[in-house]
Amino acid sequence: xxxxxxxxxxxxxxxxxxxxxxxxxxxxxxxxxxxxxxxxxxxxxxxxxxxxxxxxxxxxxxxxxxxxxxxxxxxxxxxxxxxxxxxxxxxxxxxxxxxxxxxxxxxxxxxxxxxxxxxxxxxxxxxxxxxxxxxxxxxxxxxxxxxxxxxxxxxxxxxxxxxxxxxxxxxxxxxxxxxxxxxxxxxxxxxxxxxxxxxxxxxxxxxxxxxxxxxxxxxxxxxxxxxxxxxxxxxxxxxxxx
Amino acid sequence: xxxxxxxxxxxxxxxxxxxxxxxxxxxxxxxxxxxxxxxxxxxxxxxxxxxxxxxxxxxxxxxxxxxxxxxxxxxxxxxxxxxxxxxxxxxxxxxxxxxxxxxxxxxxxxxxxxxxxxxxxxxxxxxxxxxxxxxxxxxxxxxxxxxxxxxxxxxxxxxxxxxxxxxxxxxxxxxxxxxxxxxxxxxxxxxxxxxxxxxxxxxxxxxxxxxxxxxxxxxxxxxxxxxxxxxxxxxxxxxxxxxxxx
Numbered sequence: 001x002x003x004x005x006x007x008x009x010x011x012x013x014x015x016x017x018x019x020x021x022x023x024x025x026x027x028x029x030x031x032x033x034x035x036x037x038x039x040x041x042x043x044x045x046x047x048x049x050x051x052x053x054x055x056x057x058x059x060x061x062x063x064x065x066x067x068x069x070x071x072x073x074x075x076x077x078x079x080x081x082x083x084x085x086x087x088x089x090x091x092x093x094x095x096x097x098x099x100x101x102x103x104x105x106x107x108x109x110x111x112x113x114x115x116x117x118x119x120x121x122x123x124x125x126x127x128x129x130x131x132x133x134x135x136x137x138x139x140x141x142x143x144x145x146x147x148x149x150x151x152x153x154x155x156x157x158x159x160x161x162x163x164x165x166x167x168x169x170x171x172x173x174x175x176x177x178x179x180x181x182x183x184x185x186x187x188x189x190x191x192x193x194x195x196x197x198x199x200x201x202x203x204x205x206x207x208x209x210x211x212x213x214x215x216x217x218x219x220x221x222x223x224x225x226x227x228x229x230x231x232x233x234x235x236x237x238x239x240x241x242x
Numbered sequence: 243x244x245x246x247x248x249x250x251x252x253x254x255x256x257x258x259x260x261x262x263x264x265x266x267x268x269x270x271x272x273x274x275x276x277x278x279x280x281x282x283x284x285x286x287x288x289x290x291x292x293x294x295x296x297x298x299x300x301x302x303x304x305x306x307x308x309x310x311x312x313x314x315x316x317x318x319x320x321x322x323x324x325x326x327x328x329x330x331x332x333x334x335x336x337x338x339x340x341x342x343x344x345x346x347x348x349x350x351x352x353x354x355x356x357x358x359x360x361x362x363x364x365x366x367x368x369x370x371x372x373x374x375x376x377x378x379x380x381x382x383x384x385x386x387x388x389x390x391x392x393x394x395x396x397x398x399x400x401x402x403x404x405x406x407x408x409x410x411x412x413x414x415x416x417x418x419x420x421x422x423x424x425x426x427x428x429x430x431x432x433x434x435x436x437x438x439x440x441x442x443x444x445x446x447x448x449x450x451x452x453x454x455x456x457x458x459x460x461x462x463x464x465x466x467x468x469x470x471x472x473x474x475x476x477x478x479x480x481x482x483x484x485x486x487x488x
Contacts (some may be wrong), residue, residue: 035396234299
């Protein structure tokens with residue numbers, strides 16, 4: 001995470017996400033998948049072929065792409081279908097867009113009820129016998145059972161969670177890095193899924209994104225760094241208020 | 243030459259000339275701002291490379307002088323609420339923290355009998371000017387104990403004129419031993435973990451001895467804590483000099 005300043009001198013914290021060897025692997029049509037839209041399987045981060053079993057190699061052989069560590073699905077409309085085998089770059093996103101980021105949270109192992117669910121526990125002294133971090137009551141008398149989903153100690157973390165509505169401040173096309181506002185679930189160098197935001201407030205925020213994606217062999221020549229309008233670029237002199 | 247055994251003397255090659263290359267020595271000891279050195283961790287070095295690019299870009303436009311803890315600096319920042327739209331603060335640098343773009347330094351001064359400490363970000367675009375008024379290093383890297391010292395050690399004239407620097411070589415080390423206010427202090431500065439050399443402790447002998455109980459002499463031999471930055475520093479110095487010449 002890194003600080004970033006706007007033209008008015010405010011500081012925002014920003015997470016760097018690297019787009020590492022992403023390729024489209026397969027197109028699954030609406031009827032085949034049984035869902036409402038067509039799906040595209042996308043894989044990221046090259047990994048050695050010995051880390052996956054032989055039966056998992058098929059998708060990558062068909063697409064003609066080295067083995068990927070993670071394969072995810074994106075729900076896509078019919079006009080946004082991409083041919084399997086095309087590489088995806090960071091320039092697929094533009095500064096000023098809003099994005100949802102999904103990743104597996106940091107695993108904390110088996111944790112008690114105070115850390116996992118934020119219970120208050122019991123006082124440290126004043127006669128408490130062996131009860132300082134326990135859940136206390138788990139149900140009522142009338143229920144005479146414990147409801148499903150009652151908060152209890154258990155394995156915490158290492159589950160998929162999403163941060164919604166994160167602004168993209170800057171894109172580096174040379175190293176394929178996306179600078180995304182705020183924090184993102186997961187530990188450093190973990191695998192992350194970035195999608196266009198589903199929040200209704202940001203529905204109209206994407207003004208002319210590269211559709212269906214940014215093709216590197218196309219005619220467009222992008223500069224090395226794409227900045228949002230409000231970012232203070234370090235090539236400018238210091239901020240002064242008129 | 244006659245040897246003790248009567249045999250011919252063993253051939254001794256002439257001593258090799260020791261070449262001290264002053265240029266490379268000077269390069270190695272030249273100042274590298276501490277925020278360029280990446281901390282130990284499992285982060286991808288690409289992240290530190292991107293931060294360094296931004297830092298170099300900022301240094302090309304705005305001059306960040308070489309300064310250490312103990313220097314007296316004057317900082318002019320932009321402020322939308324001030325009448326002149328800019329604020330000037332003079333103070334002694336008591337701490338330099340943070341790595342990368344978020345590097346900070348804390349300036350301390352006593353204004354009208356009120357101690358004031360302001361933490362500035364080195365790379366913030368709000369900073370319009372950064373002048374070094376007095377160059378002097380102190381015996382410690384962290385002067386937080388000035389909070390518990392007598393206020394005369396933290397007062398600096400706001401309209402101080404910059405002291406002209408004589409040589410381009412050494413920065414003088416001020417071996418000043420600071421006198422403290424009576425205890426209690428904000429931190430127990432006499433304890434060996436702070437390793438402070440710049441205080442004149444006027445505590446009784448038995449208290450100083452009792453403070454030694456908290457010493458951890460095994461820490462300096464702990465190999466896992468060693469972080470040798472010489473090679474990293476050399477690489478970063480090379481990168482810096484190349485980029486700044488462009």
